[in-house]
Amino acid sequence: MGTRRSALGGIGCGRLTICTLPLTIVLVCKRILYKNDHFTSGNNLLLAYLVMALRPFSKRALVTLPDKDALVQEYVGQRLSDLPTPSLVVDRSIVAQNCAIMHQTAKDWDANFRAHVKTHKTAEGVVHQLKSSAGTTHAVIVSTIMEAWHIVNAGLVADGTVQDILYGVPVPMNKIADLAELAHTMASHQGVVRLIVDNPIQIQGLEEFGARTGSHNWSVFIKVDAGNGRAGQVPNTPAMTALLQAALLSPAVSIYGFYCHAGNSYASKSAGEGSSFLTEEVNAVNTVAQEAAQLASKLGGSHGVESWTLSVGSTPTMHAAASDAVRDQLRNVLVGKLELHAGNYPFNDLQQLATNMISEHQIAPFVLSQVIAYYPGRAKDGGDEAMCDVGGIGMSRDTGPRPGYGDLLWDGPGKGWRLVKISQEHGTLQRKPDTPTSQLQIGDYIKICCQHACLTAAAYPFYFVVDSAGGKPDEVVDVWVSWKGW
Incomplete structure (x- = not known):
């Protein structure tokens, strides 16, 4: 079978040929993959074909990416007036500056930082988010499983750039098997996949999957609703207590921490308003962590109370987090280790400009x-x-x-x-x-x-x-x- 190559389609190849690749060719392909620059789309396609050859067919293999090498050859050096319209143009120096601001904020707070990749969804953007002139982190949030697999396929897990992936929505029952496959791949590189839960039924689904497959214990964040009604359970409610009890007693999950996202913070018009949303987030996760610690004490056993992570943030509240007053008010009353997270900040937009931050x-x-x-x-x-x-x-x-x-x-x-x-x-x-x-x-x-x-x-x-x-x-x-x- 012949091959064809284009900027939009990559290499065309029949699945029968792919699935019958001799082992020697597979080994040579692996060697090429890990030797070359992991940002090349040819390598991404090569790994996708290897995945198809070595395990059962996956729908992910049907989604191919444009050929980066062909695009670079065609467009690098061209002026903006030479480009097709409409096009999206990104100034990478501004991306780098914005990422450094977030790392510096986390450093000032003595907090960890977790970067959400959903805005740009690119390997290059992930690298900017995780390593800047102001710091380095290895933890990300994804909004889709496809984002996570592309991080893996780009070589960012194998080279240690990404070591911790949080799937950023309450775990869907029909995606547990896909997430388990992802977790297995991450573990082979000493990485981890974490999940979000906000209902005991989700924990029950993980237990049932584990009983059928013998899969590992999941590291989970408890999702906390700080008042915006987006996701999670509200602190000091029967629903939150039931969720905490289910998580503490389950053989399928271990609580890693408590997660809150103030989506309503986009209504902020000043650093002061953004600080108020941040304070609400921190107080909410801290309150739930305190309740969980009390329940864990009653239940006995070791539940990792001392190492729980309190993860809060959004781009507006992280811009507000630069305030010394807010930092001093909050960081000394926390039950666990603070983690800041945000996602829009590498790019920013008019909604962020409207916050005046x-x-x-x-x-x-x-x-x-x-x-x-x-x-x-x-x-x-x-x-x-x-x-x-x-x-x-x-x-x-x-x-x-x-x-x-x-x-x-x-x-x-x-x-x-x-x-x-x-x-x-x-x-x-x-x-x-x-x-x-x-x-x-x-x-x-x-x-x-x-x-x-x-x-x-x-x-x-x-x-x-x-x-x-x-x-x-x-x-x-x-x-x-x-x-x-x-």
């Missing part, structure tokens, strides 16, 4: 689009409008405290304009009222800052990377391939 110079991504039509005087206030070639799919329909779906923040064509209406594949721009603006013309390339980077980034199979600190803010220096699927 970052500047526009801390926003790493923008959507590159082109003006395709112009309408003088068409706006209701008599102002001009323009049309661009990105809409709801390329920007997402998320909004935030700032009006519209995106702003043109940076110097250049259209600074001061706003994306006010979106259709599927195009959008309408208007001049923002009472704001100095530059003129737009048909054919202009524009940089649009999105409302919610997590959802906007999800639309793009790869990101063009620039480096303003390296003197190349308008030239592609790399291409990051993003992970898709669940």
